[in-house]
């Protein structure tokens with residue numbers, strides 16, 4: 392950094408890997424040291440003093456924060472999704488926004504597939520059953536599940552992660568259907584996936600897996616009508632954002648047994664309250680939003696976020712910029 396006064400940067404949590412060490416040699420670095428996110432007031436106060444923020448999906452960057460942070464030049468999100476950030480408001484104030492696409496594609500697809508297999512073959516239930524001492528003999532009727540091999544997979548959002556899931560599904564001999572505004576000829580050629588309309592996807596998928604970002608258009612994409620249109624006993628896997636599914640409709644469909652089960656890495660709200668009905672349902676597999684959580688991937692995400700931040704602080708377009716129109 393050419394300037395003698397180092398720009399002040401606030402990072403909302405400790406990050407794995409070398410990235411923060413590198414950042415600390417270049418900027419006036421302040422890292423929130425606690426496990427839980429900074430409070431809203433702390434985030435507002437830190438933003439007001441900073442030129443750069445490194446944020447996580449738990450940190451809301453909205454018009455109010457931006458109005459109180461006249462010196463803020465960049466918000467670098469350590470995530471591919473950025474629904475926690477009001478991007479139009481950032482663009483209006485010429486605040487650059489970065490994210491980390493690509494870094495987590497295969498890792499997240501691995502986890503989506505882990506949830507598909509775990510839910511269909513009742514892995515968590517089996518583990519709990521053995522640990523509880525219930526296992527007395529091999530039984531022909533014990534913990535029967537659903538075949539993944541040869542089943543029909545419905546993909547909502549065949550972007551980078553959805554396509555990576557499709558490639559895995561091909562290895563499992565699955566019939567792959569997807570919905571998308573645009574056809575994906577390369578994906579179709581590689582995996583045999585077929586683009587269908589929403590009604591066909593819902594009625595034919597044995598397993599529906601969600602990979603769309605959360606936007607006003609995708610909020611509650613899976614609602615009461617969609618759950619009713621799904622094949623009876625189908626499985627739902629969500630590694631996208633909790634808000635893509637209507638939580639009340641989901642509980643209803645699970646309770647009534649119309650939906651065979653749900654595997655949720657993401658929920659609405661996050662975390663789930665202890666008295667959430669989802670906690671008590673045996674046909675639900677829950678995870679704490681960890682699809683990208685491997686040592687290598689989280690280190691790579693932190694490093695990308697730091698690269699994005701430094702580029703913006705130097706007046707360059709970040710390698711991964713959500714509002715590139717700021718760099719005509």
Ligand SMILES: O=CC(=O)O
Pocket residue numbers: 448469470471472473495631683
């Ligand atoms: O959910 C995680 C991400 O958006 O990277």
